[in-house]
Each structure stands twice: as C-alpha cells, then as structure tokens.
Amino acid sequence: xxxxxxxxxxxxxxxxxxxxxxxxxxxxxxxxxxxxxxxxxxxxxxxxxxxxxxxxxxxxxxxxxxxx
Amino acid sequence: xxxxxxxxxxxxxxxxxxxxxxxxxxxxxxxxxxxxxxxxxxxxxxxxxxxxxxxxxxxxxxxxxxxxxxxxxxxxxxxxxxxxxxxxxxxxxxxxxxxxxxxxxxxxxxxxxxxxxxxxxxxxxxxxxxxxxxxxxxxxxxxxxxxxxxxxxxxxxxxxxxxxxxxxxxxxxxxxxxxxxxxxxxxxxxxxxxxxxxxxxxxxxxxxxxxxxxxxxxxxxxxxxxxxxxxxxxxxxxxxxxxxxxxxxxxxxxxxxxxxxxxxxxxxxxxxxxxxxxxxxxxxxxxxxxxxxxxxxxxxxxxxxxxxxxxxxxxxxxxxxxxxxxxxxxxxxxxxxxxxxxxxxxxxxxxxxxxxxxxxxxxxxxxxxxxxxxxxxxxxxxxxxxxxxxxxxxxxxxxxxxxxxxxxxxxxxxxxxxxxxxxxxxxxxxxxxxxxxxxxxxxxxxxxxxxxxxxxxxxxxxxxxxxxxxxxxxxxxxxxxxxxxxxxxxxxxxxxxxxxxxxxxxxxxxxxxxxxxxxxxxxxxxxxxxxxxxxxxxxxxxxxxxxxx
Numbered sequence: 296x297x298x299x300x301x302x303x304x305x306x307x308x309x310x311x312x313x314x315x316x317x318x319x320x321x322x323x324x325x326x327x328x329x330x331x332x333x334x335x336x337x338x339x340x341x342x343x344x345x346x347x348x349x350x351x352x353x354x355x356x357x358x359x360x361x362x363x
Numbered sequence: 364x365x366x367x368x369x370x371x372x373x374x375x376x377x378x379x380x381x382x383x384x385x386x387x388x389x390x391x392x393x394x395x396x397x398x399x400x401x402x403x404x405x406x407x408x409x410x411x412x413x414x415x416x417x418x419x420x421x422x423x424x425x426x427x428x429x430x431x432x433x434x435x436x437x438x439x440x441x442x443x444x445x446x447x448x449x450x451x452x453x454x455x456x457x458x459x460x461x462x463x464x465x466x467x468x469x470x471x472x473x474x475x476x477x478x479x480x481x482x483x484x485x486x487x488x489x490x491x492x493x494x495x496x497x498x499x500x501x502x503x504x505x506x507x508x509x510x511x512x513x514x515x516x517x518x519x520x521x522x523x524x525x526x527x528x529x530x531x532x533x534x535x536x537x538x539x540x541x542x543x544x545x546x547x548x549x550x551x552x553x554x555x556x557x558x559x560x561x562x563x564x565x566x567x568x569x570x571x572x573x574x575x576x577x578x579x580x581x582x583x584x585x586x587x588x589x590x591x592x593x594x595x596x597x598x599x600x601x602x603x604x605x606x607x608x609x610x611x612x613x614x615x616x617x618x619x620x621x622x623x624x625x626x627x628x629x630x631x632x633x634x635x636x637x638x639x640x641x642x643x644x645x646x647x648x649x650x651x652x653x654x655x656x657x658x659x660x661x662x663x664x665x666x667x668x669x670x671x672x673x674x675x676x677x678x679x680x681x682x683x684x685x686x687x688x689x690x691x692x693x694x695x696x697x698x699x700x701x702x703x704x705x706x707x708x709x710x711x712x713x714x715x716x717x718x719x720x721x722x723x724x725x726x727x728x729x730x731x732x733x734x735x736x737x738x739x740x741x742x743x744x745x746x747x748x749x750x751x752x753x754x755x756x757x758x759x760x761x762x763x764x765x766x767x768x769x770x771x772x773x774x775x776x777x778x779x780x781x782x783x784x785x786x787x788x789x790x791x792x793x794x795x796x797x798x799x800x801x802x803x804x805x806x807x808x809x810x811x812x813x814x815x816x817x818x819x820x821x822x823x824x825x826x827x828x829x830x831x832x833x834x835x836x837x838x839x840x841x842x843x844x845x846x847x848x849x850x851x852x853x854x855x856x857x858x859x860x861x862x863x864x865x866x867x868x869x870x871x872x873x874x875x876x877x878x879x880x881x882x883x884x885x886x887x888x889x890x891x892x893x894x895x896x897x898x899x900x901x902x903x904x905x906x907x908x909x910x911x912x
Contacts, residue, residue, distance in 0.1 A: 330553020338417035342617040
C-alpha cells in the first residue's frame with residue numbers, strides 16, 4: 296500500500312479523480328440551478344463547491360508530486 | 364482503530380510510540396474513524412429532519428469544518444496523543460481538561476456500542492436472521508458478542524494493522540465515490556429535491572433534532588491528533604491530510620442527504636406498513652432501514668446498485684467494526700493519558716502483566732458500553748419496557764438514544780476545544796503554528812502580538828447551538844449526558860481531594876519543557892528552534908520591562 300501511494304501511478308490517479316470530482320461538482324451546481332432550486336438548492340451548491348475544492352486540492356497534490 | 368502502534372523502549376525505559384504513519388496512513392486513520400459515521404447518521408437524520416435533512420447536514424457540516432480546522436491547527440502545533448482532552452487541559456486547566464476528556468470517554472463508549480450495533484444492522488441486509496426489527500434478541504446478542512470480542516482482542520493486544528485500515532478506507536472511498544457518480548449522473552433530479560423539501564419540510568423542533576443528530580456524522584476528529592502523535596513530520600503532513608479528510612467527509616454527507624431527497628430510484632420502493640406509497644427519504648429513515656441507510660440507498664442507485672446491494676453492507680460493516688474498535692482502543696488510551704496527568708485514578712494506567720495492555724481500562728469502558736447497550740436495547744426486548752420508555756422518553760428507539768448521547772459528548776468536548784484554541788492563542792503565542800484557522804484579527808496582548816481566531820468563535824457558536832439543540836430535543840440525552848458529566852466531576856473532585864491535589868485549580872505544569880519534548884520527539888527540529896527563539900525573545904522582553912519598572 297505504501298509503495299502504491301508513493302508511485303507516479305497513484306499521483307496520476309489523484310489527477311483523474313480530481314478531474315472527475317471537478318466535473319461532478321460542476322454537474323451538481325448546474326443541474327441544481329437549472330432545476331429551479333432557489334434557496335432549496337443551497338445545500339447542493341455547497342456540495343458542488345466542496346467537490347471542486349477537493350479537486351483543486353488533488354491537483355495541488357499532483358503538481359507537488361510532479362515538482363518533486 | 365489503531366494504526367501500526369508499536370511501543371519502543373527508549374533509553375529511559377519509558378515506552379513511546381513509533382512514528383511510522385505516512386500521509387496516506389494519517390488520512391486513512393482519520394477516514395476509517397469519521398468516514399464510518401455517515402453509515403450511522405444518514406438514516407437517523409432522515410428519520411428526524413425529513414425534507415430538510417440536507418439542511419441539517421449542511422449546518423452540522425459547516426460547524427464540522429470549523430472543528431476540523433481547529434483540530435488541524437492544534438494537532439499540528441501540539442502533535443501529541445490525547446486529542447481534545449490534551450488541548451483543553453493545556454489551554455483551560457485541569458478541571459476543564461477532565462471534563463473534555465470525560466466527554467470524549469462518553470463518546471468512545473457510545474462509539475463502541477453504536478458502531479457495533481450498526482455493523483450488525485448492515486450485515487442484517489445480507490443475513491435477515493439478525494435483523495433488529497424481526498429478531499431483537501439475536502441482534503442484541505450479536506452486538507454484545509462483538510463488544511465482548513473486541514474487548515478480549517484489545518486486552519490480548521491483537522489489533523488490525525495499519526495496512527488493513529488503509530485498504531478498507533481506500534475501498535470505501537472508491538465505492539462511495541462510484542455510488543455518488545451513478546446517483547448524480549443517472550438518478551438525481553433537482554425538481555424532486557425541491558418538491559421533497561417543500562412537501563416534507565419538518566417543524567422547527569424536528570429540524571433542531573435533525574441538526575443535533577447530523578453532528579454524529581462528523582465525530583471522530585480525535586483521530587487527527589492521535590495520528591499526529593505517530594506521524595512523521597506532523598506539522599507539515601497533518602494539515603495536508605486533514606483538509607483532504609474534511610472535504611471528503613463533508614462531500615459524502617451532503618451528497619448522500621441530497622441524493623436521499625432528490626433521487627429517482629432504479630427500482631420501486633416497497634409500500635409502507637399501511638400499504639401507502641412512501642418517498643425514498645421516509646423509506647431510508649424508518650426503523651427497518653435507518654441503521655443501514657447507506658446500503659439501502661446504494662442498492663437503489665441505477666446500474667451500480669445491483670452490485671452495491673451485495674458489497675456495500677459488507678464494506679460498511681467492516682468500516683463500522685473498525686470504528687467500534689477505535690472506541691475500545693481510544694477510551695483506554697485517553698483514560699491512560701488522563702491517569703498519567705492525575706485527572707483519573709492510577710488504576711486506569713495499570714497494564715496487564717502478561718499482555719502489557721491497559722486491561723482494566725479496556726474492561727471498564729467496555730462494561731460501560733454494555734450497560735449503554737442494555738439501556739438502548741431494552742424497549743425492543745420486552746413490551747413492558749417499550750411502554751415505560753414511551754411514557755418517560757417519548758418512545759425513543761435504542762439507536763436514537765445512542766445517537767443522542769454521542770451528539771451530547773461530541774458537542775460538549777468540541778465546545779471546550781474551541782475555547783482552548785482561543786485561550787492558547789493568547790497564552791502560548793510562542794509555539795510556531797504551521798497551520799492556522801483562517802480569519803484572524805491581530806491584537807496586542809501583554810506587550811506581544813497575538814491573533815484572535817474569528818473562525819473559532821463562529822465554530823464555538825455553532826457547536827454551542829448544537830449542544831442546546833441536543834438538550835432541547837432529546838428527552839434521554841438531556842438527562843443521561845449531563846448525568847455522566849456530573850458524576851464524573853464528583854468523582855474527580857473526590858479523587859483530587861483524597862490525593863491532596865488542587866481540587867478546582869490546576870497543578871503547576873512546565874509547558875515550555877513539555878513543548879520542547881513534543882517537538883523534539885516529532886522530529887520538528889526547525890519548529891523547536893523557532894519556539895526556543897520565541898521563548899528567548901519573550902524572556903528578554905520581560906526582563907527589559909522589569910528593568911524599566
């Protein structure tokens with residue numbers, strides 16, 4: 296497990312899952328907005344933003360790994 | 364849960380923990396503790412807050428983010444086992460340190476029962492013979508057997524390995540993420556979400572109840588500080604892994620609650636007991652499913668649900684069992700630490716002569732857990748108790764009672780942790796903080812520069828309101844929780860008086876020496892140098908002030 300999480304393959308996996316989270320976050324925000332959810336959709340917007348924030352965090356980790 | 368905790372004997376023959384936890388290990392340690400909570404919390408919150416469950420999770424989630432940031436700052440600054448209890452002990456003094464530790468101990472004992480109970484609930488989705496609603500006695504004996512088994516394993520000293528923790532956490536994250544992808548891409552309908560929120564909006568009382576239960580989905584942050592004690596270079600690793608952990612847990616809690624309110628299921632939902640059509644949130648929050656809501660929700664997701672119906676109960680059960688074990692392990696360790704600082708009697712420090720484990724602590728807290736189990740299970744075991752509970756406690760079911768106490772213990776200890784963080788910013792500005800909670804106001808205090816943490820105040824107000832919601836809405840929790848604290852404090856006062864120690868005041872502590880030791884043992888030598896320089900500057904400033912006066 297330790298060898299796996301230190302490998303370039305794992306870093307790339309973080310990049311891929313980060314991208315997926317960013318996409319899902321965008322989908323959640325867009326669909327919630329398009330569905331006509333006003334204040335009812337607030338929780339959905341926060342969820343979408345949290346997913347995008349996690350994606351950004353993973354991208355940072357990936358680029359940190361690449362720089363090393 | 365225990366990562367690879369191995370005891371090494373130093374030159375002074377004093378056992379210390381080997382720092383062998385990697386960033387991923389640190390993340391998975393926290394995840395296997397906090398990540399299991401949503402498996403328990405989702406059904407309870409849906410049952411309580413109905414169409415506003417996502418709002419309940421959002422409120423509790425915002426508070427949780429503040430708590431997570433507070434633990435991250437404190438664990439990176441004071442990387443020592445003991446968690447909230449240690450931070451409060453250091454920031455607010457002995458008696459508050461005791462109250463925080465005693466609240467955490469309540470949570471750990473509940474943790475043992477609640478997660479063992481929920482573990483059996485998840486398994487019952489594949490083995491109906493142990494289902495709580497149909498076979499309460501079998502369910503009771505299974506939960507009892509799990510607690511007894513964990514106690515014996517911990518006394519003998521067998522613990523799951525860090526690698527096992529990491530593997531289960533990794534599998535669970537992949538699984539939960541996959542479920543969310545299928546759910547949000549193929550079944551989530553915002554129109555349904557809006558409709559559910561409008562038609563099933565709860566009363567204010569129900570919403571407060573839901574918020575107070577939602578916080579249990581975010582309990583277990585003690586593991587961040589526990590991991591800090593055993594992580595290499597904790598000051599840089601802990602903030603990195605904690606932020607990732609906080610976001611992951613928040614996403615899962617918000618995503619599941621939004622899905623439960625706004626998902627159109629792949630297969631029709633069975634009618635309720637009266638033959639009426641029932642919405643998804645109602646189906647997940649009823650007594651039959653609320654103990655295993657994540658598994659039931661996963662099985663209803665299009666395409667992936669067919670597969671998820673088989674493996675999610677097993678994966679959930681394993682994660683819950685790990686979390687239950689963390690209660691056994693954590694309670695004995697906190698009691699051991701509190702005993703070492705003379706907050707609890709020395710009996711809790713006694714180790715088994717053969718197995719070298721704190722056997723008395725383990726047996727004592729598992730005994731408390733069994734009492735809680737009996738109290739929670741009684742209404743389902745005999746109709747007379749059901750009638751009694753209905754008269755006295757509005758008929759709260761067993762798992763809700765455990766949830767009440769869990770929320771009380773967490774809210775009480777987290778409130779004190781926020782106060783301790785604020786106090787430490789003023790009392791100990793010399794300790795280098797590699798991570799700080801955001802939003803700080805710079806101030807001058809006793810001639811030195813300090814930063815007042817606004818986020819800690821927001822977090823404190825949030826968690827204090829959740830504590831008040833627990834007291835307002837939970838008939839059992841409002842009695843049992845404070846009773847635990849009152850009896851604990853009485854015991855503490857008697858113990859301190861008998862030992863001729865300061866009863867209400869704190870003993871003198873050499874925090875400077877303690878901090879140098881902590882940083883040295885953590886391998887944070889640059890931080891130690893910075894700390895020594897800060898302390899030296901403070902001493903020089905004070906000497907100068909004395910000369911002037």
